[in-house]
Amino acid sequence: MFEFSEEDKMLRNQVRAFAKKEVAPNAKQHSRATEVPRDLWKKIADLGYTGMGIPEKYGGQDATWISRGVVIEELSYANINIGGLTHHIQNMAWMTAQGPEETAAEWVPHFVSTDKICSAAISEPDCGSDVAAIKTRAVRDGDYYIITGEKTSVSRGTHADACLVLAKTDPDAGIRGLTQFLVPLDLPGLEISALHDMGSVPVGRALINFDNVKIPARNRISAEGQAFSASFAAGVDKGRALTGLAVLAAAQASVDEVIAFSKERMAFGRPIAKYEGVSFKLAEAATYITAARWLCYYTLWLGDQDLPSFKEGSMCKWWCPELATSILHDCMILYGHVGYTDELPIEQRLRDAIGYEYTDGTVQINKLNVARQLIGKEALPYR
Numbered sequence: 001m002f003e004f005s006e007e008d009k010m011l012r013n014q015v016r017a018f019a020k021k022e023v024a025p026n027a028k029q030h031s032r033a034t035e036v037p038r039d040l041w042k043k044i045a046d047l048g049y050t051g052m053g054i055p056e057k058y059g060g061q062d063a064t065w066i067s068r069g070v071v072i073e074e075l076s077y078a079n080i081n082i083g084g085l086t087h088h089i090q091n092m093a094w095m096t097a098q099g100p101e102e103t104a105a106e107w108v109p110h111f112v113s114t115d116k117i118c119s120a121a122i123s124e125p126d127c128g129s130d131v132a133a134i135k136t137r138a139v140r141d142g143d144y145y146i147i148t149g150e151k152t153s154v155s156r157g158t159h160a161d162a163c164l165v166l167a168k169t170d171p172d173a174g175i176r177g178l179t180q181f182l183v184p185l186d187l188p189g190l191e192i193s194a195l196h197d198m199g200s201v202p203v204g205r206a207l208i209n210f211d212n213v214k215i216p217a218r219n220r221i222s223a224e225g226q227a228f229s230a231s232f233a234a235g236v237d238k239g240r241a242l243t244g245l246a247v248l249a250a251a252q253a254s255v256d257e258v259i260a261f262s263k264e265r266m267a268f269g270r271p272i273a274k275y276e277g278v279s280f281k282l283a284e285a286a287t288y289i290t291a292a293r294w295l296c297y298y299t300l301w302l303g304d305q306d307l308p309s310f311k312e313g314s315m316c317k318w319w320c321p322e323l324a325t326s327i328l329h330d331c332m333i334l335y336g337h338v339g340y341t342d343e344l345p346i347e348q349r350l351r352d353a354i355g356y357e358y359t360d361g362t363v364q365i366n367k368l369n370v371a372r373q374l375i376g377k378e379a380l381p382y383r
Ligand SMILES: Cc1cc2nc3c(=O)[nH]c(=O)nc-3n(C[C@H](O)[C@H](O)[C@H](O)COP(=O)(O)OP(=O)(O)OC[C@H]3O[C@@H](n4cnc5c(N)ncnc54)[C@H](O)[C@@H]3O)c2cc1C
Pocket: 120, 121, 122, 123, 124, 126, 127, 128, 129, 130, 152, 153, 154, 155, 156, 200, 355, 356, 358, 359, 360, 361, 362, 363, 364, 365, 368, 381
C-alpha cells in the first residue's frame, strides 16, 4: 500500500506552514503583479525547494520525485503561480546542468538561488505542437553558433537573464535535427516583447526575436540533434505529473473554500449545503481530485523506481488541467455572483489553470501520447 514516508510528511508540514504564512496572504497581489517579488523567491530558495533534484555542486540537493510533488502541491495550494514557477526553476536548472561543466557552473547556481532567471523557448509563431517544424536555425561558426529565428509564448521571457533555445542544427533531420542552447538575453540581436495573457501574469510571457545572435559553442546544452532525448532525460513525464498536482491543488483550495461557504450561505431558509445540487458537486469534485491526485503520485513513484512513466505522465497532463478547470468553474457557480468577482481567488485560479492546458503539450497532444502507448504507431495521424 502506498504511504508517504515520514520525511515527506514532515516536508509537507514544513512547506504548508511556510506557504500559509508567506505565500497565501499575498496570493492576490502577487498574481496580479508582473513579477513575483524577488525576496519571496529568495525565501523559497533558502528552504531548498528550487534546488530539488539539482546536483549539490550547483547548489541543489538530491530529492525524490514524490518529495518534489509534495512541495509543488503545497505551494500551489497557496498560489498556483508560485508552485508552477518553482517547478519551472527546477526544470531550467536541471536542463542547464546537462550542458558543459563550465557553462553549468556559470549559470545553474544562480538559477537555483533565484538571483538569475532562465526561460525556455521552443514554440514559434507558426508552430507549437509540431516541434519538428520549428524554423529557428543555429549555424556553427568556428567556436560560436549563430542563432536566427523567432520564438513565442516564452514563460518568464520578459524578465529572464537567459533562455534555453531550441534550434535546428540540421534542417533535414526532423526531430533529430534539434539542439538546445543557453542564450544569455543581453546579447546584441535580441528583441523581447511582452505578451498579455489572461492568466499567470507574474510568469511574464514573451515573444523573442533572434537576429544573428552569436553565442559561444560551449553554450550548446544538448549534443547536436539530441535536444528531444535530453528533454526526456530531464523527466518531462514526471514534470507532467507535477503540473497535475499544481492545478489540482488550486482546485482543492477552491473546493475547501466552497465547503466552508456552503454551510454559511442561506437560500430558501437553509444553508445551501443542504441541497444536493450543491453537495453532490462537491462530492464529485472531491472524488475526481482524489483519483487524479493518486495518478500523479503514482507517476512520480514510477519515476522514483526508474520505471517508464511516459503514458502515465501524459495521462496526468491532459486530465488534471482539464479537470481542475472544470472544478474551478463549478466552484465559481456555487459561490453565486461573488465567485465571479475578483474579491475571491477563484476567477484568478481559473484563469491561471487554463494556461496549463497548453504547456508541455496540449490536451490533444497528450491524449495522442497515451493513444500511441496503447495502440502503437497506428494511432499517430501524421505517420
Ligand atoms: C500558459 C502557457 C505557457 C507556455 N509556456 C511556454 C514556454 O515557456 N515556452 C514555449 O516554448 N512555449 C510555451 N507555451 C506554448 C505552448 O507550448 C503551445 O501553446 C503549445 O505547444 C501548442 O502550440 P500552439 O499554440 O502553436 O498550437 P498549435 O500547435 O498550432 O495547435 C493548435 C490546436 O490544434 C491542436 N492540435 C495540433 N496538432 C494536433 C494533432 N496532431 N491532433 C489533435 N490536435 C492537434 C492543438 O492541441 C491546439 O488545440 C506556453 C503556452 C501557454 C498557454
